[in-house]
Amino acid sequence: AQSVTQLGSHVSVSxxxxxxxxxxxxxxxxPYLFWYVQYPNQGLQLLLKYTSAATLVKGINGFExxxxxxxxxxxLTKPSAHMSDAAEYFCAVSDRNYGQNFVxxxxxRLSVLP
Amino acid sequence: DTEVTQxxxxxxxxxxxxxxxxxxxxxxHRAMYWYxxxxxxxxxxxxxxxxxxxxxxxxxxSRFSPECPNSSLLNLHLHALQPEDSALYLCAxxxxxxxxxxxxxxxxxxxxxx
Numbered sequence: 001a002q003s004v005t006q007l008g009s010h011v012s013v014s015x016x017x018x019x020x021x022x023x024x025x026x027x028x029x030x031p032y033l034f035w036y037v038q039y040p041n042q043g044l045q046l047l048l049k050y051t052s053a054a055t056l057v058k059g060i061n062g063f064e065x066x067x068x069x070x071x072x073x074x075x076l077t078k079p080s081a082h083m084s085d086a087a088e089y090f091c092a093v094s095d096r097n098y099g100q101n102f103v104x105x106x107x108x109r110l111s112v113l114p
Numbered sequence: 115d116t117e118v119t120q121x122x123x124x125x126x127x128x129x130x131x132x133x134x135x136x137x138x139x140x141x142x143h144r145a146m147y148w149y150x151x152x153x154x155x156x157x158x159x160x161x162x163x164x165x166x167x168x169x170x171x172x173x174x175x176s177r178f179s180p181e182c183p184n185s186s187l188l189n190l191h192l193h194a195l196q197p198e199d200s201a202l203y204l205c206a207x208x209x210x211x212x213x214x215x216x217x218x219x220x221x222x223x224x225x226x227x228x
Binding site: 032034036042043044045046049051090094095096101102104105106107109 | 118154156206212213218219220
């Protein structure tokens with residue numbers, strides 16, 4: 001069974017600093033990969049997804065993620081954090097072979113300090 | 115229009131009450147989902163409907179009863195709930211199954227069981 005880990009349940013950065021949120025998956029076949037964001041008291045919104053086209057994926061709000069098969073990783077980055085980026089971020093994987101197998105990571109809470 | 119609409123936004127119910135959560139999407143999606151989310155945790159899958167048929171039930175207690183009246187609507191009937199069932203309930207939809215398809219989430223219904 002595939003799984004996904006997110007290193008760091010809580011990450012704090014200063015406004016204007018680089019944001020790096022880590023995601024690693026375990027799967028024998030590279031899965032489809034997603035990053036979702038959840039702002040306080042809201043549902044989840046897709047930031048970006050990897051479906052085996054370009055390994056560097058650009059998403060909304062200035063975020064991007066790079067798929068690295070050798071590292072089984074799909075880390076999320078943003079060059080310059082904004083206060084409005086403070087939220088919970090979930091990495092998720094979807095199995096290429098089984099249409100209903102969609103697994104969320106535990107999440108990383110991003111705080112942005114002024 | 116990429117929107118999943120959930121009602122009510124907030125619900126308080128007693129342990130002997132019967133209530134329902136409602137979800138609607140008009141994106142032509144044929145897969146719909148119910149997730150449960152506790153504070154500081156990722157969403158947990160409860161049910162999946164695919165082409166209006168229940169395809170996944172993740173061992174959810176029978177006090178939760180899903181219903182898919184048509185391809186646009188999804189209900190979750192609640193009866194004899196326990197205080198530990200208090201959570202954010204998220205409805206979601208995707209074009210077909212998961213795989214590379216994006217899952218679109220609603221804003222959620224906050225349920226408090228007293």
